[in-house]
Amino acid sequence: MDEIISGIIEAFHLIVTLDPEVMEIAQRSLTVSMEATIIAALIAIPLGAIIYYFSFRGKRIVIGTIQTLYALPTVLVGLLVYLLVSNAGPLGMFRMLYTTNAMVFAQVLLIIPIIAGLTIAGLSSLDKELKYTIQSLNASAFQAVATLCREAKFAIMSGVLLAFGRAIAEVGAVMMVGGNIRHFTRTLTTAISLNTSMGEFATSIALGIILLSIALIVNFGMNLIQTRHMGGEKDV
């Protein structure tokens, strides 16, 4: 009990005084996960939209697979990226292992299914008449997909934020491919893991509080978007 209380007090001290190491770690976590989320969104939203818009053989299987991959084990992604970017692996020439780029890469793989899947779900929840109207107005496939994504923007954005939350809270993959190197690849989650194993509970708690705050802000943002969305629907 004492450990927890003194840990929390120490944690607030670290946060209030903007402890440089804690802030650096938090900032790295944010940068890496934001980068990963933006890259993943740029890939996954068009991907999801294309899967939604076109009919093709095996479409259901593809969507089912994407949904299954929501729960993609992070260590599996870590392992895959590790093997890919390791100096002995196919992408070894870039010497990417133990860099933030490798971490971004792993997180991108991790969250592409979430964004793509929720993009498909968001688009599917649009009225089918909307798709018909766009087609009937003779939009090109690109115009149609762009218009539909714009209409589903709230749902898609929720997906993007959810994906960001998963990326920043993930520990297995970034630990494996980032190596938890101080001043270089250490993130909130890997630092919590390390500090706990070193018995530095106060730092762990401080980092945990920051992680939780980020999750709260993201959640708050998501709620805000959804309320706006609902409010909009009432007007119709």
Add this chain to the structure above:
Amino acid sequence: MKKVLPVFGMVLLIVAVILTAGCVGTPGQETGNQTVTSTVTATPTATPTTGAVPDQLKIATTTSLYDTGLLDSVQDYYLETYNVDLLITSQGTGKAIESAKNGDVDVLLVHSPSQEAAFIDDGYGVNHRGIAYNYFLIVGPESDPAGIKGMTPEEGLTTLKNLGESGESNVIFVSRGDNSGTHSAEKNIWKAAGFNYTADISGNPGTWYIETGSGMGDTLTIAGQKQAYTLTDEATFLTYKNNNNLQLVPIIDEGASLLNRYTVMTINPEKYPNTNVKAATDFTNWLISKEGQKFIGDYGTETYGKSLFVPMSSLADSTVPPFSIDCSTPVTVPTVATA
């Protein structure tokens, strides 16, 4: 779509900006306190120490060495003094060696003689030098329910096994079980005590033998919580005991099989020509230099009242058993035979 990213960014950028401001702000205050002159002359673009981009050296090491904090101190000192950024990733010895074998790091810092020998023999490592040593400890609850105090490590573990298998419920041994240096030291003790580790211990566990598969710190926590015995390196134990309310004390701290020696190796550039072999050579030479050895020997004296590591250079002759490692001959950049 154009609207999606800005709104998403807005939510997150606010956080990022606040944190960035915090990061930039604090070092500024520090430099202000340290040197008045540097703040006067400093231009916004110049860094206080040196303008050159630091070289980077990737090091794989074991959790038991990293968790002591020694390498973090070395990292800070080395960056400041030599403008080389040591990028240190800590894993179990097994995984550290794996990433060295894959050429993902430039330097390997471990403490597992048999695995080191295999690594060198397979041609993955060169410039093998000893840097420091200390002793493994068998730690356990103060009450010592198995009564093994004063025994040799081999006798102690044998007694634990016998009592544990006879159903003595408060006799438990916690093992790293992760192929780490500490784990292989444990295996060596079992071997010396006359057991086949795979068949008799790991392959035939009772409730008395727990494998955590985790780092040294986690394993100590588990042993503390369960009031069990475990094998630990001295440095992690001291660090951990100091940071926590760890209810464990050293029970057996003498015996030849408890020697724990730390060595450094450079990844053979013949296997991976794209490693930073120059910086690796410099770093090895620094570790065995007077300066480096003093740094290692001094580490921890302030906090723990005693040093966590004994510099290898303090030995009269490290090349004889049980150490059997060169600790003083400077290394040179290995030449790569061109095909």
Add this chain to the structure above:
Amino acid sequence: MSEEQVVGLDRITRVYGEKRALDEVSLSVFRGEILAVIGPSGAGKSTLMRICDMLEEPSSGEVTLFGMPVMKKTRKILRERVGILFQKTVLFDRSVADNVGIGLRYRGCSRDDINGRVAECLKSLGMEEYGCRSARTLSGGEGQRIAFARVLLTGPDLLLLDEPTANLDPLATKMLEDMIRTENAQHNTTIILNTHDQSQGMRLADRIAVLMDGKIVQTGTPDEVFYHPATVAAARFVGFQTLIEGSVLTVAEGCATVSTGAGLIRAPAGSVRSGDAVTVALRSEEITVSLSGTGTPGSGEGVSGTVCSVRKLGPVIEITADCGVLITALVPARQHVADVFAAGTRVHLSWQVSQVHLISG
């Protein structure tokens, strides 16, 4: 005069799993005409629309638009000439002006061109000050008019309207109907209109097709469809409440005498012959109700019976009497009518012979 065929459907069948939404539908629609497709919900009207708009492909059969067969190659060109409006108002979550202009944007028109035409269009609707508003703020009627304007701005030669007023109030319905009529009159646009509202079909259509259970059971002028339904189901759908089975006894001078459960009923013979099994169809509003023994049935004829139910329907009262078979009549809801014709009252129901319609089979 040879009419130009705009839509040609040749034995179109559309199957969803087990269900045949459309079953061998053949239909021609000609340039400049308004064809109303009527039928109960689930009859396949919307499927028919989607197939005409190339949004869905038929399981079998061929579609021809403007004389061109619908194929992958021709779809893009044909779509330029076809517009569709759904029952559910489709508005994009952007400004009213953007909504109206989006079809032109897809066609790659210049921004200035779009702005000009959108402004002109909004002006003609009397909605010029709505341009900058978010489309979400529009009322149902306004929204549907904007959605319609969006389609019209692309200059379609064929308009497909799928229950366009089903969700609108009477005033908004009238405004949209006016727009439909104007478009047809000014641009000679061919229009197919789905509706379950018979009176709307009556008001707007040049021709009506009755679609039931995926089959077209009748096409004809509104008068033909409403007063001479081809099947019992169609008769029931267009408002014949009393349908009595019987057989033709004699046919003389264009007048058939039919033996029914309510006695002998005379009707214009049409094409029936003596001995045919027929159904006698009577519109409730054509039947006059009087108390037995008071006044004469006049020039018509009728039957007597006992009132078994009285339902007030606002301006009219629906009286059902047992005359051997049940016959339903509508009478104006004057004072005390409901009391006068209370259940159990003996009444006489009468009608003009010319208003009786016989359906073969």
